[in-house]
Amino acid sequence: MAEQLKADLFLDLKGMLCPLPIVKLSQAIKDLPVGAIIEGVATDPGVMADVPAWAKASGQELISIEQQGKEYRFMIKKVK
Amino acid sequence: MEQNKLSMVVFSGDMDKLMAAFIIATGAAATGMEVTMFFTFWGLQAIKKSEKTGKSFFGKLLGFMLKDINGVGPSKMNFGGIGRWMFKKMMKAKNVAMLNQLRDMAIELGVKLVPCQMSMEVMELTQDKLIPQVSQPVGVAAFLEEARNSKITLFI
Numbered sequence: 001m002a003e004q005l006k007a008d009l010f011l012d013l014k015g016m017l018c019p020l021p022i023v024k025l026s027q028a029i030k031d032l033p034v035g036a037i038i039e040g041v042a043t044d045p046g047v048m049a050d051v052p053a054w055a056k057a058s059g060q061e062l063i064s065i066e067q068q069g070k071e072y073r074f075m076i077k078k079v080k
Numbered sequence: 081m082e083q084n085k086l087s088m089v090v091f092s093g094d095m096d097k098l099m100a101a102f103i104i105a106t107g108a109a110a111t112g113m114e115v116t117m118f119f120t121f122w123g124l125q126a127i128k129k130s131e132k133t134g135k136s137f138f139g140k141l142l143g144f145m146l147k148d149i150n151g152v153g154p155s156k157m158n159f160g161g162i163g164r165w166m167f168k169k170m171m172k173a174k175n176v177a178m179l180n181q182l183r184d185m186a187i188e189l190g191v192k193l194v195p196c197q198m199s200m201e202v203m204e205l206t207q208d209k210l211i212p213q214v215s216q217p218v219g220v221a222a223f224l225e226e227a228r229n230s231k232i233t234l235f236i
Contacts, residue, residue, distance in 0.1 A: 015175050019107040023185055026110035057111035 005063065005075060007039035008032060014043045014071070021047050022054045029060065029078050037063070038076045047072050085114045085230040087223065092236055093122030093147070094155035095164060095179060101126075101236040102182035108232070109189035116230075117186075118223045119214075120196035123236075124205060125152055126183065127193055127214050139204030146203070149180050187213050194218055 011028055013021045021042050028038060040051070048065065051074050055062040065074035086108045090101050101117065109115045119127050125147050134143030147153075153164040171178060177185065187193070195210060197217035207217065227233045 017174065017176050019103045019110065019182075019185075020177055022110045023106050023189065026112075026189075054111055057113075059112075 005037055007075065008036040009038045011038055011040040013040055013047070016042065017044050018046050018050065022050055025051070025054065025076070026058065029076070032078050034078055034080060036078045038078070040074050040076070042072045042074075043070060045072065047074070051076070081229060082231055083114065083229050084112065085116070085226070086232040086234070087116045087226040087230040088118065088234040088236060089223065090117050090119045090123035090126060090236055091121055092155070093125040093152055095152045095167065096154045096156075097236050098123070098126050098149070098152060098179055099182065101234075102179065102186055104234065105191050106182060106185050106189055109186065109191050113231075114192075115186075115190075116192040116194060116226050118194050118196060118218075118226075120199045121203075124195060124199060124203065124210075125149065126179075127195060127210050128205065129209055129211060131209055133206075133209050134204045136204065142203055149183055152179070194222075196223075 009028060009032060011024060013024060016024065021044060025040060051065055052062050055076060059080050061077040061079045063075040063077055065072065088101060088105065092098065105115050105117055126149050128146065128148050130148040132143050133146065134140035153161060154167055157163040168178065193214045195214050195217045197219050200217055
């Protein structure tokens with residue numbers, strides 16, 4: 001499912017640790033129009049809990065998040 | 081009325097506790113919360129310039145001991161600065177944001193940095209010795225007013 005969506009912005013969060021992934025994510029989403037999709041990739045295992053929590057708290061839609069080897073990939077849709 | 085706010089008292093001037101404070105503050109600001117950090121006593125070191133302070137003999141003595149954000153050491157195992165050096169090296173190797181970078185990030189995200197008037201008086205710190213991004217100093221009532229309207233309050 002998630003593979004078919006095309007991201008409007010790709011965020012490379014590799015090598016970053018807490019709180020950087022969500023700070024970068026929040027800064028990146030600010031400049032995008034509603035409906036835009038961000039795809040992110042991180043290496044910090046903490047994002048598996050933090051990105052869904054960030055999406056819930058900030059009212060954005062988490063489309064998918066999954067581990068691929070040593071990387072964590074997620075897709076977020078800006079809904080407001 | 082409770083708003084989507086976080087207010088925090090930053091009492092500690094220890095590197096590790098300040099890291100926790102700034103990580104929570106930036107994290108909350110990143111999720112759209114309005115964040116206010118009140119700096120009191122040792123915590124004032126986190127928003128101080130690297131200038132010597134104090135007017136009286138004791139004030140100058142204290143000013144000699146006070147550090148800025150790059151000079152504060154961890155609460156345990158500092159060993160006269162070795163601990164601070166070691167932590168900074170380890171954090172750099174692991175690509176963790178340094179304390180000064182976390183503070184810059186907090187400022188960029190709109191976190192309000194508020195100094196406590198009373199501890200500034202006691203420690204003989206004047207506004208011009210604090211970084212320009214801090215707001216006017218306030219007292220306990222102003223903090224309580226913020227805290228009363230906040231979803232989350234913390235003391236670090």
